[in-house]
Amino acid sequence: QKEVEQNSGPLSVPEGAIASLNCTYSDRVSQSFFWYRQYSGKSPELIMSIYSNGDKEDGRFTAQLNKASQYVSLLIRDSQPSDSATYLCAVKRNNRLAFGKGNQVVVIP
Amino acid sequence: EPEVTQTPSHQVTQMGQEVILRCVPISNHLYFYWYRQILGQKVEFLVSFYNNEISEKSEIFDDQFSVERPDGSNFTLKIRSTKLEDSAMYFCASSEEGYNEQFFGPGTRLTVL
Numbered sequence: 001q002k003e004v005e006q007n008s009g010p011l012s013v014p015e016g017a018i019a020s021l022n023c024t025y026s027d028r029v030s031q032s033f034f035w036y037r038q039y040s041g042k043s044p045e046l047i048m049s050i051y052s053n054g055d056k057e058d059g060r061f062t063a064q065l066n067k068a069s070q071y072v073s074l075l076i077r078d079s080q081p082s083d084s085a086t087y088l089c090a091v092k093r094n095n096r097l098a099f100g101k102g103n104q105v106v107v108i109p
Numbered sequence: 110e111p112e113v114t115q116t117p118s119h120q121v122t123q124m125g126q127e128v129i130l131r132c133v134p135i136s137n138h139l140y141f142y143w144y145r146q147i148l149g150q151k152v153e154f155l156v157s158f159y160n161n162e163i164s165e166k167s168e169i170f171d172d173q174f175s176v177e178r179p180d181g182s183n184f185t186l187k188i189r190s191t192k193l194e195d196s197a198m199y200f201c202a203s204s205e206e207g208y209n210e211q212f213f214g215p216g217t218r219l220t221v222l
Binding site: 032034036045046049051088090092094095096097098099100101102 | 159165167198200209214216
């Protein structure tokens with residue numbers, strides 16, 4: 001079982017719609033979870049962190065965490081063309097971040 | 110806004126040569142990291158560094174690799190005897206003590222010929 005899994009293929013959403021991304025993780029003791037955005041050829045940029053079960057909202061982004069199900073999600077509301085990127089789910093274990101492969105999001109104007 | 114910086118942005122080297130990748134972490138951060146991303150693959154952890162010593166390393170970080178904080182601002186990754194498969198983007202990251210968020214630099218693209 002992979003440490004962090006992001007299984008969905010590329011996601012195309014119309015401008016203004018909601019993009020929904022999912023991530024599962026294998027290590028039950030993990031306590032810190034992150035979403036990074038990565039534009040092509042660029043470095044990961046932190047957009048959300050979440051540590052407790054439930055929802056956390058920051059602007060147009062909402063992260064959701066369910067530790068019992070070992071599941072983290074990210075919602076992007078009112079998607080903009082500038083949101084077109086790969087979104088990386090990351091789980092912290094000890095000092096390291098374990099990343100998923102990422103979900104590519106394409107926002108269609 | 111403070112940010113992590115890395116030099117060079119692109120390094121081309123011949124197989125078997127040694128390279129040093131440089132990073133300047135955010136000034137009040139005490140934890141430093143190196144990650145790499147082979148083209149088309151996921152970001153992989155290499156090493157974490159705190160209080161002038163390695164705090165954790167991955168199975169990738171073998172004797173070919175070493176890290177150093179030579180002065181109060183720089184953090185370096187040395188790769189000895191580079192191989193073709195070392196070609197990747199290398200990212201430096203840093204975090205504050207007591208905080209979990211890691212902030213990444215722009216990366217160094219290493220090409221081994």
